[in-house]
Amino acid sequence: MARDDEWDIVIKPKEKGIHLNLKEVWRYKDLLYLYVKRDFISAYKQTILGPLWFFIQPIFSTLIYTLVFGGIAQISTDGLPPMLFYMSGVLCWNYFTDCLGRSSGTFMGNANVFSKVYFPRLVVPIAGLVSAVLKMFIQLLLFFSIYIYFLFNGSPIGINSAVLLFPLLIIMMAGIGFGIGIIISSVTIKYRDLNILFSFAIGLMMYITPVIYPLSAIPAKYGAFKWIIQLNPLSSIVEAFRYGMLGTGELSWGGLLYSGIFTVIIVLIGIVTFNKVERRFIDIV
Numbered sequence: 001m002a003r004d005d006e007w008d009i010v011i012k013p014k015e016k017g018i019h020l021n022l023k024e025v026w027r028y029k030d031l032l033y034l035y036v037k038r039d040f041i042s043a044y045k046q047t048i049l050g051p052l053w054f055f056i057q058p059i060f061s062t063l064i065y066t067l068v069f070g071g072i073a074q075i076s077t078d079g080l081p082p083m084l085f086y087m088s089g090v091l092c093w094n095y096f097t098d099c100l101g102r103s104s105g106t107f108m109g110n111a112n113v114f115s116k117v118y119f120p121r122l123v124v125p126i127a128g129l130v131s132a133v134l135k136m137f138i139q140l141l142l143f144f145s146i147y148i149y150f151l152f153n154g155s156p157i158g159i160n161s162a163v164l165l166f167p168l169l170i171i172m173m174a175g176i177g178f179g180i181g182i183i184i185s186s187v188t189i190k191y192r193d194l195n196i197l198f199s200f201a202i203g204l205m206m207y208i209t210p211v212i213y214p215l216s217a218i219p220a221k222y223g224a225f226k227w228i229i230q231l232n233p234l235s236s237i238v239e240a241f242r243y244g245m246l247g248t249g250e251l252s253w254g255g256l257l258y259s260g261i262f263t264v265i266i267v268l269i270g271i272v273t274f275n276k277v278e279r280r281f282i283d284i285v
Helices: 022-027 029-044 050-072 082-104 108-114 123-152 161-188 194-208 220-231 233-246 253-278
Strands: none
Touching: 022 029, 029 050, 029 123, 050 082, 050 123, 082 123, 082 161, 082 194, 082 233, 123 161, 161 194, 161 233, 161 253, 220 233, 233 253
């Protein structure tokens, strides 16, 4: 009888609890690369402007926020140029929702592939996170182009040592998006109408995240409700990003610690949920 070490690949029953099997994921790194490449090609295939949409979308969002919230509503931007202020928030929010959206479509979006071919299913959400990170870095080129323009025009902006937290902020946003996305993906394979509820909730979540306003802009009379925004783990991340990149905002170490703990917990819950649903989701679908 052949032993396990005589086979190239050994498929074993999935274990319960926290089990990543990253060694097997690494073995399928070529497949991960193909998934990432597919995401980039399919997103803008048969479009007129192609990859330019990477830049057009954040520019239009920034212009609308500048006009509506900065011009009409007169919401404070902490003395920062409105274009830079809103674009920094847009980049963070788009990156988070991109990670969340790609993770939340793991099971339903790949049901046909999962039912026919074996490969470590974790490749799919990881590829989604890699695609989101690459898109974020591409859009940062646009951000820094506008940043340099305002810097040379004497705007009160400046990068400080807090920018060193950027890799950590990227990881935390990806972790929160992954964890919540996997939970949504796991729940909606059985109760698909919950997609509407989750979409509505994520849309509302942006308004309790300091994307279009700084924490300092919350009026004193509403200070009692500020804890709701601070309870949002993304709040301290977005504020830290602005503080490091632009030199204005709130850098709360306590808030970042809370966000870090929340990230670890939600990722662990997501992994446990992923492993549990992975074993039986084909039967449900």
